[in-house]
Amino acid sequence: MQKLGAGLPASILERLRVRRDHAGEVPAVEHGGRHGMVVASYNVHKCVGTDGRFDPERIGRVIHEIGADVIALQEVDKRFGDRQGLLDLARLEREAGLTPVPVFGRAKSHGWHGNVVLFRRGAVRDVHQFTLPGLEPRGAIMTEIDLEAGGSLRVVAAHFGLLRHSRTLQARMILDIMNARDATPTVLMGDLNEWRLNDRSALSMFEAAFGPMPRAVPSFPSRLPLLALDRIIANRTDIVSPVIVHDTPLARIASDHLPIKAFVRLDGEDTGDGAQEGRAAA
Secondary structure (H helix, E strand, O other), rough: OOOOOOOOOOHHHHHHHHHHOOOOOOOOOOOOOOOOOEEEEEEEEEOOOOOEEOOOOHHHHHHHHOOOOOEEEEOOEEOOOOEEOOOOOOOOOHHOOOOOOOOOOOOOOOOOOOEEEOOOOOOEEEEEEEEEEEOOOOOEEEEEEOOOOOEEEEEEEOOOOOOHHHHHHHHHHHHHHEEEEEEEOOEEEEEEOOOOOOOOOOHHHHHHOOOOOOOOOOOEEOOOOOOOOOEEEOOOOOHHHHOOOOOOOOHHOOOOOOEEEEEOOOOOOHHHHHHHHHHHOO
16 A cells, blocks of 8 residues: 555645644734734635535634634625625624625625625725626725724725636736725735736736735645635735734634735834744644
8 A cells, every 4th residue: 555645745745744733723913012903814615614514603703713803705695696695794793893894786795796894993984896807707895994093904805716817807907996096004815816926927916016925825725725825915015914824623624715814013013023923833
């Protein structure tokens, strides 16, 4: 019998070893500074887990685990028909303190093309909804949140398409939106469906507005993450820490994506140390 792991690439074997060594550990993002917050992105896969079970309550528990101050969710609505929302938003607000950014669309939907932004401790100042170009129905939400601690954060939440040409068009539209706005601290996050960072990657277009793309953090598939489909990037490198995955036993089964998160501090202090500690625990 062939030994398990024989012939597998070294990079995959290393990921298997890391997951074995840190199984069950909950990664943490350090809080610090009164203007700081945790931001996160999570594709909930229409609340269908890797076990094939539809379980919105399980997704809610993962969101509660993450402990984000601002979180962008993707695939929170049914894709067809009346696109009914799948989460218990009232329960999330009651138990996790997260309030949805209001959007306008179908009466039964939670979000816009499946995108929802939830936040705590602040007030929404502005919301815009965009239909992104491409063969598949995709969208983005841009909102500005006045933080209770002071300052404002602009959040762009998006879910890009599966086709490379569509992703290029969608990235260009996000850049056009960014160029039409002022220099408010901005975080772009979501499932961008792009794992490459070479010249053929749609993400390379973002360098003009966001600078060099940060290190890729694999988040898909959740049982053995190899591809960095989910991203958190900021228009100012001094406000956001390195991104980490929220890798827990529950998160590995609740969706086919793992959540990702980072620490944002608007006062411009160093954001690296806390996230580095959290990444070591991941």
